[in-house]
Amino acid sequence: MFKGSFVALVTPMDEKGDIDYKGLQKLVEFHIQNGSHGLVSVGTTGESATLPFDEHIDVVKRTVEFAQNKIPVIAGSGANSTAEAIFLTEQLGQTGIAGFLSVVPYYNKPQQKGMIAHFNAIADAADLPVILYNVPSRTVADMLPETVAELATHKNIIGIKDATGSIQRLKDTQALVSEDFIILSGDDASAYEFLSEGGHGVISVTANIVPAQMAELCNLAAAGQYTQAREVNEQISALHEALFIEPNPVLPKWALYKMGLIESANLRLPLVLPELESKKYIEQVMRETGVL
Template structure:
């Protein structure tokens, strides 16, 4: 269902702060043309934290519209309030999405049993598949493998985006969940290793910039050609690091702007444009990988 390379899609914005739907359409078409296997709309990389519900829902709807059923769209629907996550999931359910990505509640640091209750309540409120998202570097709270295994018993909870970058954690989770429970890497730096150790795919920030390469890496790993997967990964590895020297999605937006794929690198406060030194670093990576810099 959700295997291969899914891009954690940025939400392009005009200099006045409004969503740039022309730019969004261009990005969706770019990914369809370059073999991306699916899109995640309005996740963390899509600036979900600063999009109000109405705008969040509209961006997801437009992403589905622009994808034209060529590739599936997963909607970010997480919140640190269970009632808000349920409300958002219900509002998004009839937009044509293929499923949800729901993050571990941030800031309020729920207990493991609290996480189980939170995600079960969300999954009970929809008939669509739900992917869990564990990113303790952002949420502080860490969903343990035993908790994932408990949640995997729910018929609507089909997989996990694991952004820990910990291969031992992957092995622990694999030992506890059914074979058909999807395990997706949310950490670009270790994504190839994750795939080579039995992961089913990635939800990638790097794929915003080099979608064809990330898709081919996933396809090679799925076919058992780990040498080719590692070769491709090495060719884009500089992006795995450089894109994160400032908070995501600051630099992905800057690169897409310099590629001419969006007209503005605007971000909503409290995020701002990258520092001059960061621009130099990422543009050096672009040159080194043969990506043309506009302007």
């Protein structure tokens, strides 16, 4: 269930900044039609940091409703407060999701022992699988492979989204966990190499824009057809870089707006619309890759 291409789904908003649920439904249907293996609702790309709990829970609930059991939905449920993360885990567990994505606490800079205590407490409160999320470029704190291995012994912790971009980190983690522990890439630029080294899939920002290609990349890699997978990756590699020239999800939302999939590229403050040069650049890359 947790292998392949999972889309780190944006949360569309209207001109007033309210959640655009019609746009959300359109996006969910777009990904189902294009072969995505699953969705991640209200993770980093879904602007989890600026959605209050009631909206966060409602967006996840509606995403599950729109998915109609056709593909699994993972809910972002992390927080820098363990108590808040447990609250979200308990509330989101009632929405029909397949599992949780729980990020390393940000700003606090917890020790490795603190991370172990944090995630074990969350997993104890969970009735569904928990996927760890390590993204030190955002959280500052970096969850080490030894910590992952200890947490992997908890029956409810079944995998990790590794957004370090380090293939060596993947290998170090693989050496310490069982083969059935799911390791997903959280870095699109290195995703092909990650998959070729035994990663099980991706939680992808690029998949917002080219879901069929990201799904095909994962399918080919899973079948051991790495030459063909590399060719697919080369076709979209410019997007991996272009989508991150401003903080995620600024450019993904702009790209989806230009594709006509959402009616507004609005974001929650403190994020704002991209600079003119960024708009021009992403649109150029989209034309070159055949998206526009």
